[in-house]
Amino acid sequence: xHWEGYGKGLVRLTPGxxxxxxxxxxxxxxxxxxxxxxxxxVVMTYSKSGTTWMQEIVWTMRNNPELNHPMTNTHIFAxxxxxxxxxxxxxxxxPPPLDHPLVQAFxxxxxxxxxxDGAQLQMTEVLPEPRTIKSHLPFSLLTPGLLDTAKVVYVAxxxxxxxxSYYHQQRLVKVAEFVGDFPEYVDFWTQDLLLQAPYWxxxxxxxxxxHHPNVLFLFYEDMKEDILRELGRLNTFLGTALxxxxxxxxxxxxxxxxxxxxxxxxxxxxxxxxxxxxxxxAAFIRKGTTGDWTxxxxxxxxxxxxxxxxKWRPTSEEIPFRYQ
Ligand code: A3P
Numbered sequence: 001x002h003w004e005g006y007g008k009g010l011v012r013l014t015p016g017x018x019x020x021x022x023x024x025x026x027x028x029x030x031x032x033x034x035x036x037x038x039x040x041x042v043v044m045t046y047s048k049s050g051t052t053w054m055q056e057i058v059w060t061m062r063n064n065p066e067l068n069h070p071m072t073n074t075h076i077f078a079x080x081x082x083x084x085x086x087x088x089x090x091x092x093x094x095p096p097p098l099d100h101p102l103v104q105a106f107x108x109x110x111x112x113x114x115x116x117d118g119a120q121l122q123m124t125e126v127l128p129e130p131r132t133i134k135s136h137l138p139f140s141l142l143t144p145g146l147l148d149t150a151k152v153v154y155v156a157x158x159x160x161x162x163x164x165s166y167y168h169q170q171r172l173v174k175v176a177e178f179v180g181d182f183p184e185y186v187d188f189w190t191q192d193l194l195l196q197a198p199y200w201x202x203x204x205x206x207x208x209x210x211h212h213p214n215v216l217f218l219f220y221e222d223m224k225e226d227i228l229r230e231l232g233r234l235n236t237f238l239g240t241a242l243x244x245x246x247x248x249x250x251x252x253x254x255x256x257x258x259x260x261x262x263x264x265x266x267x268x269x270x271x272x273x274x275x276x277x278x279x280x281x282a283a284f285i286r287k288g289t290t291g292d293w294t295x296x297x298x299x300x301x302x303x304x305x306x307x308x309x310x311k312w313r314p315t316s317e318e319i320p321f322r323y324q
Pocket of ligand 1: 046047048049050051052053164165166168254255259286287288289
């Protein structure tokens with residue numbers, strides 16, 4: 001009763017493991033056998049950990065360091081496809097209408113394909129190289145040989161800020177439409193009863209691969225602290241060889257205010273118009289800070305969260321998050 005979206009319900013894959021929209025089952029084999037290419041970069045995250053930020057960074061570094069690419073103003077969803085988006089649209093009570101600007105952007109990039117009909121996967125398949133692909137799926141649900149072929153940038157964010165950010169997103173997007181308050185949301189979170197839960201095993205799968213030469217494991221908090229330092233690490237990892245001045249351009253272009261002010265990275269207004277985002281809720285590019293959880297967690301909620309962290313030891317102890 002707390003979610004008015006997810007019309008087709010959720011499915012728990014194995015006890016204690018990934019909770020996903022039921023239509024995942026129709027796509028699981030395709031995700032597990034997706035053919036990655038050597039020039040692919042997968043931006044892999046648990047939701048609300050800075051995915052869109054990293055997609056825009058990676059796409060800009062590889063394609064647009066001078067900001068003169070003809071697709072600069074094309075929506076990030078179309079430049080950098082969301083691998084498992086089809087299972088989300090398929091689960092919705094109200095899939096986006098065909099005349100929606102994003103749907104139209106898909107059509108333009110992928111003539112003849114219907115983005116509401118399993119076509120995000122097809123679009124991803126035919127997208128010209130180099131592809132920057134977003135995925136919230138954990139390593140274990142993706143092609144087993146992924147790292148033998150492609151690169152993965154894994155972005156992690158501390159779970160308290162993820163929880164607050166996710167709460168706002170789930171209230172905002174019609175496909176989820178959470179109608180409870182924050183304490184209720186924390187109840188679901190601490191029982192691992194949220195889409196894509198449980199959090200720690202997803203993180204653990206990324207963390208375990210952090211030394212792999214085709215993985216760059218970054219923290220959202222480090223990006224907030226010193227974006228040029230983290231862009232330098234990306235520059236080496238991606239082999240983009242950008243100059244210092246180009247890195248500064250990328251940093252400005254992908255800054256919170258830069259991304260919030262551009263329709264190509266902040267779809268809030270367009271999606272509110274089309275009805276996919278609920279009016280009166282926080283924007284998709286919302287606050288972009290570390291430590292916002294302190295504005296939402298009461299001592300009781302902190303205690304509950306602490307018990308949940310305890311339950312997921314040793315992983316919750318091992319990953320060195322900063323919470324401020
Ligand atoms: P908040 O809700 O805390 O503001 P994702 O893209 O994985 O859904 O993550 C969304 C979170 O990243 C949101 O966090 C959003 O505001 C934040 N974000 C988006 N662009 C950002 C940027 N350029 N700099 C910092 N944070 C950004």
